[in-house]
Each structure stands twice: as C-alpha cells, then as structure tokens.
Amino acid sequence: MTVLQIVFLVTGLVTLLAGVMVVASPKLVHAALWLIVSLAGVAVLFVLLNANFLAVVQVVVYIGAIAILVIFAVMLTRRVMADSGPTHNPTWWLALVSALVLFGGLLALITQLPAFGATEAALPATDSLADLGTSLVDVNRYLVPFEVASVLLLAALVGAMAVARPAGEDEESGA
Amino acid sequence: MIPLSWYLILSALLFCVGVFGVLARRNAIGILMGIELMLNAVNINLVAFWRYLTPGMIAGQVFTLIVFAVAASEAAVGLALIISIYRRRSTVVADEINLMKW
Amino acid sequence: MGDPFGIIGRWLIDLVTGLGMEPGAALTLLRFLGAAILATVLLLACFFLIVAERKLLGRFQDRYGPNRVGPWGVFQTVADFVKLIGKEIVIPDGIDKPVYWLAPLLVVMSVVGIWAVVPFAPGFRGTDLNVGVLYIVSIGAIGTLGIIMAGWSSNNKFALLGAFRAVAQLVSYEIPMVLTLLIPTMLAGSMGVTAIVEAQKDLWFIAAAPLAAAVFLISSVAENGRAPFDLMEGESEIVAGFNIEYGGLAFGMFYVGEFLHAFTVGVLFSTLFLGGWRGPGAEAYPLLGLVYFFAKALAVWFLTIWVRGSFPRVRIDQLLALNWKFLTPLALVIVALTAVVDKMAAEQGWSQLLSLLAANAVLALVMFAVLGAYGRSVRRREEKLRGNAAALQAGSAR
Numbered sequence: 001m002t003v004l005q006i007v008f009l010v011t012g013l014v015t016l017l018a019g020v021m022v023v024a025s026p027k028l029v030h031a032a033l034w035l036i037v038s039l040a041g042v043a044v045l046f047v048l049l050n051a052n053f054l055a056v057v058q059v060v061v062y063i064g065a066i067a068i069l070v071i072f073a074v075m076l077t078r079r080v081m082a083d084s085g086p087t088h089n090p091t092w093w094l095a096l097v098s099a100l101v102l103f104g105g106l107l108a109l110i111t112q113l114p115a116f117g118a119t120e121a122a123l124p125a126t127d128s129l130a131d132l133g134t135s136l137v138d139v140n141r142y143l144v145p146f147e148v149a150s151v152l153l154l155a156a157l158v159g160a161m162a163v164a165r166p167a168g169e170d171e172e173s174g175a
Numbered sequence: 176m177i178p179l180s181w182y183l184i185l186s187a188l189l190f191c192v193g194v195f196g197v198l199a200r201r202n203a204i205g206i207l208m209g210i211e212l213m214l215n216a217v218n219i220n221l222v223a224f225w226r227y228l229t230p231g232m233i234a235g236q237v238f239t240l241i242v243f244a245v246a247a248s249e250a251a252v253g254l255a256l257i258i259s260i261y262r263r264r265s266t267v268v269a270d271e272i273n274l275m276k277w
Numbered sequence: 278m279g280d281p282f283g284i285i286g287r288w289l290i291d292l293v294t295g296l297g298m299e300p301g302a303a304l305t306l307l308r309f310l311g312a313a314i315l316a317t318v319l320l321l322a323c324f325f326l327i328v329a330e331r332k333l334l335g336r337f338q339d340r341y342g343p344n345r346v347g348p349w350g351v352f353q354t355v356a357d358f359v360k361l362i363g364k365e366i367v368i369p370d371g372i373d374k375p376v377y378w379l380a381p382l383l384v385v386m387s388v389v390g391i392w393a394v395v396p397f398a399p400g401f402r403g404t405d406l407n408v409g410v411l412y413i414v415s416i417g418a419i420g421t422l423g424i425i426m427a428g429w430s431s432n433n434k435f436a437l438l439g440a441f442r443a444v445a446q447l448v449s450y451e452i453p454m455v456l457t458l459l460i461p462t463m464l465a466g467s468m469g470v471t472a473i474v475e476a477q478k479d480l481w482f483i484a485a486a487p488l489a490a491a492v493f494l495i496s497s498v499a500e501n502g503r504a505p506f507d508l509m510e511g512e513s514e515i516v517a518g519f520n521i522e523y524g525g526l527a528f529g530m531f532y533v534g535e536f537l538h539a540f541t542v543g544v545l546f547s548t549l550f551l552g553g554w555r556g557p558g559a560e561a562y563p564l565l566g567l568v569y570f571f572a573k574a575l576a577v578w579f580l581t582i583w584v585r586g587s588f589p590r591v592r593i594d595q596l597l598a599l600n601w602k603f604l605t606p607l608a609l610v611i612v613a614l615t616a617v618v619d620k621m622a623a624e625q626g627w628s629q630l631l632s633l634l635a636a637n638a639v640l641a642l643v644m645f646a647v648l649g650a651y652g653r654s655v656r657r658r659e660e661k662l663r664g665n666a667a668a669l670q671a672g673s674a675r
Contacts, residue, residue: 003301008177012185019189019212023196028205029429033376035208036422038189042215045185048177049226054239056411058218061243064418064451066211066250068444071425073254074204075437077261085268088199095198103191110183115228118179124231129407129468131233132240142237149244156248160255166262 015041182223190216337586376430381530383423398566409470431522439518456608474553543578
C-alpha cells in the first residue's frame, strides 16, 4: 500500500461519503456544505492525476462560485430559516434501486474496457499547462470549442440576469 | 500504483449517487446539487482517461474545461430560474410546479 | 555564506534520517513541520502587526496609539488576546453548531494558506506550484465561503444580511483582482509565483504595468475589507456584520484573519509587482533577500494603513458601482492592451518597457478623460435638479 494509494482511498471515501450526505441530508444548507466537501475531494483527485491547473480551476469555479451561488439560492428561496415539508420523495427507495441498477450496468460496461487495469502512462516531458494554453487558441485545435464556450457563458450571463430580474422593473423601464 | 479501474469505479459510484439525488430529492435546488455531482463524476472520468491513456494529447483536459464552463452556465441559469419560480409560486418543490401537467 | 536555508534543510533531514526514518517519510514530516511553523509564526507575528497598525492609525489621527502595556505599548495585543481568551463564550440559541464553529477556521485558513506559495528568499519558499497565482485566488474564495457560513449559522437576520453584503463585495472585487493578476503572468510567461519573481530580474513589473498594479492594490484592499471598503464590519452601519454572534476567541480569529490579510496584501503586491526578494546582492546572500522582501511588504502595508486612516467609508452601492462600472472594464482593457502591446513590441523589436509604459500612459489619459466627462455629466444633472428645486421653492414661496 503506497502512500499515494492511501491518499487516493481516503480522498475517494471522503468524496463519496460527502456525496451521499449531499443527497441524503434533510437540511438543504447542510447538503450544500457537504457538496463543497465533495467538490474539494474532486480537486484533490485532480491533483493526484497531475492536472493541478484543473484542480485549482475546480476550487475557483465550483467552490468559489457555483457552491456559493447554490447556498445563496437555498437561502433566498425560503420564508424561514428552516426547511419545510419532506425533503425526499416518498418513492425514494425506487430511486435507490435504479441508482444501484445503473451502477451495476456501468460496472459491467467499464470492466469490458481493454484499458481497465491500465497503469499510468508516462507524462510528456514538457508541462501540460503551456500545451493546454496554446491548444485553446490554436485555430487547428480547440479554438472553436473555446469560443463557443465563451458565447455560452455570455448567453448564460445575460439569460440569468434577465430571468432573475424582479417582475416590477419591466413596466418602469419605459418611463 | 493506482490502476485506472479505481478511478473509473469511483466516478461510477459518484455518478450513481448523483442520480439518486436527482430522482429522490423534492427540492429543485437539491436536484441541481445531484446534477453537479454527476458532472464532477464525469470530470474525474475524463481526467483519469487523459492521464492514464493519452497524457500527450491535451484533449482530455480541454474537454474538462468545457464541462466546467457548461456546468457553471447551467448552474447560473438553473438557479436564476428557480429563484424566479419561487417569486411567483412561493415554492421550489418540484412536485408543486405542475401548472402544465395534464 | 552560501545558502543558509538549504544548509538548515539538509541538516534537518540528516537529523531525522539519522534517527531511523526513511528519507521519503522524513521529507514529508519536515514539510508538515515547516507548514506548522510558518502558520504559527504568522499568527504570532499578528501580535505585533496589530499594535503597530493601531499606533500608526493613532499617529495619523494626531494621537498616540496604545502606549500603556509594555514599552511603547508593544504588548497591547497580548493583553487583548488574554482578555479575549478569558471572555465568557456566549453561544446563541438555535445556531447550527458545526457550521458555526467551522467558519472562523475557514476564514483564517484562507489567509494562512496564501503564504504557502510566497517566495521569501531565493530557495526559501513553501512550495513552487506552477499555478501559484490561481491558487492564491482559489484560497481567497474559501474565505468568502467562511463568511457565508458565519452569517447563516448565527441564526440572526442581521448577521445574514451582513454576510450577504460582505459576499457581494468579495465576489465582485475578485474579478478585477483576477484580471490584473494576468498581467504579471503575461509579463513573466508563467503562473508560478517563483517564476514571476525570477522574471523581475531586470525590471520590477510595477514599472511596466503601473495601472494594473494600482487596480490590483485597490481590489486587494477591497477583498480584505479595509477602509475605505470596510462595509463588512462597519460599526456605524451594521455593527460587526456577519460576526456579530461570535464572542471571545472565535471573534479573535476573525480579527486576526483580517489583520493578517492586510499584511498578506502587502506581501502579494510586493511579490508580484515590486520584485519580491529582489534587490542588490540578494542572489549572493539569501538573508539579504529576506530583508528586502519584508521591507517591501511592510512599505505596501504602511500604504494600506495610510489609506485606511485617510478616507471615509464608501456606501454599498458606491462600492459595487466602483467595481462594476469602473474597475472591471478598466481591468479588461488593461489585459487586452497589455497582451496586444507586448506581442507587438516583441515582433517589431521595440523596447518592451517603453511600449508598455506608453500604452499605460495613453490608457490613463483616456481613463481620466472618461472619468472627467462622467463627473461633469453627473454635476450637470445635480445642478439641474438643484435649479429645479430652487425654482419650485421660489414658486411656492410667492
């Protein structure tokens, strides 16, 4: 059991347990905080996979922005601080069964992969960070997906602001 | 070292936890949190495949970055929609947003 | 006197492996030990930073600062700390216990974590991440999380409102900060903080990008929550805001985190724009590098205290307008301009410094012209309103 294996097992366990708490926690704000733990666990996994730029972007984008947005939304969509009503569907056991069946199916699929037991390939000599940067602006490589993603973000920005605007302002804008 | 199978099994488990969250939660924001878990599982998968099979090709990391961008925009618009629905209907329970059901 | 830090490091490793540990585990243990020592030294240094700041503020306000406890009052913070420890910790009813106690930890962690990537002297740094600059931003984001947790778990509507306002301020000012952090990255060709300091060999980046440095300083001060942006805890506004329900040592942690962050802002600014440990003779004598590092950081820290003692607080709408209508567009234009001018200077063979300085000067002139036009239009509108009000008054008096 090398140190890296122990680190992976601990991180994986923490991520999964936090994920289970996200979907099972009766208080929604607690679920949001467990989501942050799970996202941090995924960031550690990225570091283990030598993708440290992605790990840092995960912390900045997911934890620093999306998770905070989720917490704000949870706090803004309730009259009182506490949750009201049941938090899970009465047919949650059916959801559990279907999730388990899905896991079984995924397991059957991935064990058939020829690369299933693969060990790590050697990293290229140069740092992947510079390669990532140049590939995103190279016309022959990934410039188009990059630009499309930025247009998507712009559309999401404008759309979110338009949707979340309070209703009364539309009539006053003409005055 | 750590075989690829460990990462694949971990991401499959996380994905299924997210599926359970989407199917079992009543609150719309809870459903969105399940979706975020699923997207993270996909990201783990992508980066693991990049690292183990083709570390020379940067496509795996680029794909993950695009998934980050898509997840961020979907979370933003989804939460804006949920807040807007809360303003009109005073509820975010998915079952009660049923005006268009037959 | 070759490399004192390397000598100490090697001696420590020899000591631990001599006691029977294998080298890998010894290195990991020493790394943990180094991190613990760094965090402890930082938090202890706060004792003297806080009293120095209070004395400086006092001098700015034409009075002595604290001068009773110890020679020239240097042990004032120790006395405050003893008082805080001795206070009865009043735990409000209905709080969310794990979240309540975790929040101050996260806020302090987010400040201490920044010091992991700061190079103190050549060869003396925590770690050399190749994404160091982005790491600094990500750790700052965790502080924002701690503030929401503090505000929400306090079971107090005003704490929640204070937390909302604080998070609005922090999240808004992250954007010009991240954008201007791209400038040293572009000029150095790497996101690693050590590489940025290495690249300032001939030229400190503040000479090549003064506007970016100014925007970075302003947004860092706003991220920290210092005057004139100290709405987060403005006593006359929202009485301690998000940490209103914290007493004793828990409040002390928020307090220490804020003052340590002020010094960290000085450290970051001096590392990214003022050349870090660079100075005459620093490569030959690393200890001299350490001296230069702290001298520059203290100078910038003095500047932020000076600003704190000189300007009144801004309102929340003025704060957000300043960010979204001024700093963010300015930062975007700076990034685009620097990228274009840098590449053009490289291709055409112009001097990089002169072309960047010229671009900055042009941008500054344009910025002042736009600000002047905006100010004039606002003043015209005010004159018109005042004229209307006066006419109305004259009409009603008749």
